[in-house]
Amino acid sequence: MPEITLLLPSVLQPLAGGQPVLTVPAAGPVSVATLLDAVASDYAVLGRRLRDETGALRRFVNIYVDGDEVRRLQGLDTEVVPGQEVLVIQSVAGG
Amino acid sequence: MVRMATAAESFLLAIGTKKGLWLATSPDRREWSFTGPHFLMAEIPSIGIDTREGRTRILVGVRSPHWGPTVAHSDDLGATWSEPEHGAITFPEDTGAALDRVWQIHPDAASRPGVVWAGAEPISVWKSTDGGEHFELNRGLWDHPHRNEWGAGYGGAAAHSIVVDPAGETVHVAMSTGGVYRSLDGGTSWEARNKGISAYFMPDPNPEFGQCVHKIAADAAVAGRLYAQNHHGVYRTDDNADSWNSIAEGLPADFGFVMLTHPRRDGTAWVVPLKADGERIPPDGKLAVHRTDDAGNSWTRLSAGLPEHEYNSVLRDAASVDTAEPAGVYFGTRGGTVYASADEGETFREVASHLPDVLCVRAAVVAGA
Numbered sequence: 001m002p003e004i005t006l007l008l009p010s011v012l013q014p015l016a017g018g019q020p021v022l023t024v025p026a027a028g029p030v031s032v033a034t035l036l037d038a039v040a041s042d043y044a045v046l047g048r049r050l051r052d053e054t055g056a057l058r059r060f061v062n063i064y065v066d067g068d069e070v071r072r073l074q075g076l077d078t079e080v081v082p083g084q085e086v087l088v089i090q091s092v093a094g095g
Numbered sequence: 096m097v098r099m100a101t102a103a104e105s106f107l108l109a110i111g112t113k114k115g116l117w118l119a120t121s122p123d124r125r126e127w128s129f130t131g132p133h134f135l136m137a138e139i140p141s142i143g144i145d146t147r148e149g150r151t152r153i154l155v156g157v158r159s160p161h162w163g164p165t166v167a168h169s170d171d172l173g174a175t176w177s178e179p180e181h182g183a184i185t186f187p188e189d190t191g192a193a194l195d196r197v198w199q200i201h202p203d204a205a206s207r208p209g210v211v212w213a214g215a216e217p218i219s220v221w222k223s224t225d226g227g228e229h230f231e232l233n234r235g236l237w238d239h240p241h242r243n244e245w246g247a248g249y250g251g252a253a254a255h256s257i258v259v260d261p262a263g264e265t266v267h268v269a270m271s272t273g274g275v276y277r278s279l280d281g282g283t284s285w286e287a288r289n290k291g292i293s294a295y296f297m298p299d300p301n302p303e304f305g306q307c308v309h310k311i312a313a314d315a316a317v318a319g320r321l322y323a324q325n326h327h328g329v330y331r332t333d334d335n336a337d338s339w340n341s342i343a344e345g346l347p348a349d350f351g352f353v354m355l356t357h358p359r360r361d362g363t364a365w366v367v368p369l370k371a372d373g374e375r376i377p378p379d380g381k382l383a384v385h386r387t388d389d390a391g392n393s394w395t396r397l398s399a400g401l402p403e404h405e406y407n408s409v410l411r412d413a414a415s416v417d418t419a420e421p422a423g424v425y426f427g428t429r430g431g432t433v434y435a436s437a438d439e440g441e442t443f444r445e446v447a448s449h450l451p452d453v454l455c456v457r458a459a460v461v462a463g464a
Contacts, residue, residue, distance in 0.1 A: 012162075044180040049162035052193035053185040060161045090161040 001025040002082030004035060008046075009089055015046040026082045032063060033076035035086060050088065060091040098419050098437060099123050104460055106417060107172070108425060109153060110433055110447065111139025111455035116155055118173045119446065120461075124423050124437035127446050133173055137162075141412065143200030144459040145226065147208050151461040154211065154227040156197030164194050166213070168227055172463075184213060184221055184230045190237065192217055198253040199412070200227065204261030214254035218245055218270050222282065235283050236268065236276065241304055245273040248307055248326075255411060256311045258321065267311060267321060267336060274306035275323065277336050291339035293328050310354040310411045314390070316361035322391065324354040324366055324411075331391045342391025347378040352411035353426065357439075358418040362390040365416075365424060365440060367409045375408045384424065384440050400443035401434060410454055417458040427453025 003023040013020050016039075024038045033055065040047025050061050055076070057063065063070045064087040070078045080086055100106055100122050108119040108127065115132030116139045134157050141156035150170055158164040166183035167176045186192040199214035211227040214220055219237055221230035236254070246252060248271035256269035264281040267288070274289040287304035294306045307326035314320035319335040322342070327350050330339040343349040348368040357363035365386045370378045377383065382405035383398040407430035414426035424440045427433040431450035434443040435458075 045178065048165065048182055049159075052163060053182070053188075054191060054193045056193065058161065058163050093160055 001027060004030070004080050004082055005085045006035065006039060007085065007087045011090070012046060012049060012088065015049065016043050026080075029079040029081045031076060032065065032070055032078045032080060032086065035080055036076070060093045062089050062091050063087070064089065098421065100419075100460065103462060105463065106419070106423065107144060107151065107153075107459050107461045108433075108435065108446065109142045109144060109155075109455075109457045110427060110450065110453060111142050111155065111412075112427075112431065112451040112453050113138050114451040115139065116142075116173075117447065117450065118153070120172070124417075124419075124435055125444060127435075129447070130173055133176070134167075138454060140454045141197045141200045141213075142455045142457040143202050143211060143227065144457050144461070145202040145211065146459055146461055147202065147205050148226075149462075151459070151463070152226060154200045154202075156200060156213075158196050164196050166197055166200070166227065166230075172461075179228055183223070183228055184215060186219075187232060190232070192219075196251060196253065198255040199257055201257045201259070202227075203259050206261060212257045212259060212266075214257050214268065214270075216251045216253035218242070218252050218254050218273065220254050220257065220268055220282065233282050235278065236285050239276075239285055241273065241287065244305065245270060246305070248272050256308075258311055258313045260313075260318075262318075265335065267313075269308040269311045269323070271309065271326075272305060272307040274304045274308050275311060275336055276304075288336035289339070290337065291332075291341075292323065292325055292330055295327060309352045312354045312356040312364065314361055315357050315359050315363070317390075320361075320390065322354050322356060322364045324351050326350070327372060329354075329366060329391070342387070345394040346385055347383075347396075350375075351409075353409055353414040354411075355414055355416050355424065358416060358422055359420075360388075363388050363439075364391065365414070366394075367414065367426060369408050376406045377408075380404050380406055382428075384426070384436075384443075386440050397436075397440040397443075399441065400436075400445075402432075405430070405432075407432075410452075412455040413453045415456045415458045417460055419460050423458055425456050425458045427456050429453065 117131035119127040137159040143154040145152040203210035211223040220233040258267040329343040353367040355365040407428040417423040424436040433447040
């Protein structure tokens, strides 16, 4: 089955068994929310780091689909198609 | 007097900061061995040390600015940490709320092993019956009709103090802002209990609720007696919070965040006054702890071993007592310095400095080293 690729920052990789890249099988387009649901079903703690319990993306977590941050697209409803790359990056924040 | 831990004991000091947790152990409360930082770059606003059931469990509220809040625990003095897959504290779906920060972790009495309480932001109280691994939302307080009128203090809107009667079903909670709420049925129902506590910043300075109570603590030996450090005002109740009376006379200022009580002796409490709401520094820039031994009728200024000048404040949970005899008193500043007293505040020693802002300090006598 075709796959969608999710790239993780190094700080989150221990929560995915040390993997820098996760692949999620997808027969067709899926939303970013569905993609994150699939990731959270395998790696629950990782899922909680990315979204809160209402399903909202945490404020300083940025997710890019082919280079575009999803907040500038359709948020977590943004569609991803097999073969695309999804990138998780923490935003510039903190002191 | 130096109280040495027995060969089978040591003193544990846990320091939660803006950028991680430090743990220290000591045989005598004078020389400390540190580990840390644990959870580097995450703030640690709450710590509970649970010494019941023959083990030492350290519970910490962890909050990363990027990755959100969680609760972790260690049963081996920080060598390893665990957190439940689906989180120890998560709001039920029907609330539509999300956990922002865990402000308080409070192991219950020895007579209720496994019970741990938590206070959180948004304003909520939680109860665990499995040693702090999973908590259930207290619906009585969550659904309280006053909720829409509770507000946020500068640090956020949270339940930050939980005082549980070790012998009964009474629970007192303090929140900022909202004030003190009391349950007489173990947390099923709650009533505001703020009579006598000022809310000078509101149109009605004596409302039923809405006060910004910074911290409450129970007297060790007198049932129904509690102490409160308010947003301007220091109070005592002798009737289980039905009414509060000022005990601020004799203090250099009635503002501050800390309220500690003795682990066994009635009438003994400690505060760390700050000059004022608009000037959150020790009075005259001189840091001191003040202790009462007569339930607030008089206060003794204690500053031996503290620096001549200090302009950082001490936050509500950045202070603790241990259960040794004499009791140890500990506190940390927003400037990252931690002080310890092995003689109930008569003398202090600096045990750490140049840490990030200290948010939470907890101390305990624990088994092992």
